[in-house]
Amino acid sequence: MRILTLLCFVTGTTIAASSKYTQINKENDSPNMQVEVYKDDESSSRSLRMRRQDVPDPSNGPTDVGFVQSDKHAYYNSTYYSNGEHLYVDLDKDPVNRFIPHSQLSDSFLTADKISLPFKFIFYGHEVSSVLLATGGFLYLGSFFHQYLSATQYVAPLMGSFDPRLNDSSIIRYGNNGTAFTVEWSQVHIQHLESAGSFTFQTTLMNDGRILFAYKNIPLPLSEIGGGNGHKVTVGVSDAFYYDEPLTEGSSLYKRTIYRYDTLSLNETLVKPSSGFILTPLPTCTQQKSCSDCFGGNVDPSFDCKWCPTLSRCSSGYDRHRQDWISNNCNLDGVDNTKECDGNSDSKTGLIVGMVFLIILVAVVIGLLVFAII
Template structure:
């Protein structure tokens, strides 16, 4: 998977670069200040509340006081490491203007919002109150809890420890997703400064991210396409602000996707350069999860005019009349030429040319047919060579298998055993890569208590 930062200036004029900043971070401020922050991230406005601010306590959701029937402790996530589970929402959750009904909760202190679950969940498309190398399996007191009351979803990582530094203590924090698009990060127990958490074995992030997927054709391999994820926006919150009894509130700002008509779209006065696409009946800035449809339908060329002409009948009816006129003239020519061969017909007319050649017998075969006959032997030769090559590879594989079976202590056998598929680096988390592999666990309806063992989940972005 290729993860890239999308250029925010591809489809907009140079004089409006502020519409799509590649990255906006929270403004650094004194950690001892208890004044409420109000930071504009273009898609969201974040407000940080300190330990002495009453709002930090009000934003914390006490799950112990909620309806016990709706509070769910995920048994698998609470006993495993680097696992993720899908959770269905009972409401539409707006995220960067897109409505989600399903999310993926990970043990690493974040929520994945993408459609396709892959091994690099930490790269982009996340809601991260505190993404780190948490391992709930190292302590019996560690649990992953979530609660859905119909208007909000609360996910709480309760008394979780860092796998690579258990002695630092337990972390307790939560993320709340409201049906209005409002997102709240609340922190109850943070034993050390977030900036001091090691990111060697797992990235450490606090904030939001979204991306779009683009399908590329591979010219060297026919009928094969590659999906590439481009991160078009990220919200990075100040890590030094995350301490005990703090909270961060993020309010969504208007996006182009909320406008449902052309007039309201092009006349909108928001932070984005909105354009209307008649083919899709959609308002967009060109940078959202529907980027592929926007490009495939040539909406980038259509939005240059900035005109809301829905249907112009003056262009449709003349076009239809012309077609009828041409059809009528052709029918007259066909009627007039029933008894004799018309020489006024185009020489490239396939049906007429076929009749003349059959009667005269001067061209029994076309040039293309002769060319195909001449190219037939090379095609057969290539097919035979391909079959022979496949057979040789199969024979070589059988011989190698027999050799390894009879001589398991040889250098070649040990070399292959060490590199069997279950030990391939691509299927495992590579130390220091910054993108740990997460495995998707069973659906919530099939969850069970205890530990599970599974290979690391990996999706390669190649579609045959």
């Protein structure tokens, strides 16, 4: 069994460690784990900021949505609604949603639990079948548990140091209608600022990849919350890839480094009662299933997609499959234009034809030899 020493790493200078989370009913499959958290290099951000004020489209739902602001980013488009009540799901009155109160999380602090999704959710172009629902106002969508869940790979309608134990009315619950999975943090308080009052907000994951944030009760501006206990406050999404390597040459001990390749931080000053956001996914390299699709114009050119014949995979080199990409020299040998796709296809076809011809030739020679012997 591999024993992992875990490093949560992004190029840059070190920052104060985040609060440590525990997981309910977690089996300790990697007992030797240590975590170091590093700060992002801001110069590596791929976010494409193209802000504009939009007029609501009456054909796309309610028209009374107040001020609307849309932004384009690398992996998602975001749309903000100052009146986003249409994004809020009333889990008590909605006859379609089957909501489940989570009694353990509703009486815990810095705790998370694994919840299976009712559908395969596409997050940064990758399929996700389960999430870790955390008391701190976010979902963790990574493929393995570690204590610093708030560092990356999250969907955070309002990440903060929330402590449901402070209020008997606090409840964390979730529900789905088959096409939408909704989580609500209801009447939760900030652990170090209980006097601020209670917060109620939601996130909804749609089966088409959209992410909804809805805010019902926000008693004070987020700038006044503060981190508390080392827990950051943020609104947005983030993803990362892992890289495993031996601690020393020939060692059976491995370290896992987590590289955060994208963070989309939404404007926290816009988070107010009845407001909301919609994050709409944009096409990614990893979703293109053929060489021609890889360069078919579906993906923003800034991603610089390449096709790796060895893996039959399209990638920018920065996604959850990066270790495979590097290990198979796809960063060096990858196809980077459509003409090479055709050449690659032609060469494969020629190789197949050549092999068939060789097999036939060998069969004929063997047949002649057998006939001569007889």
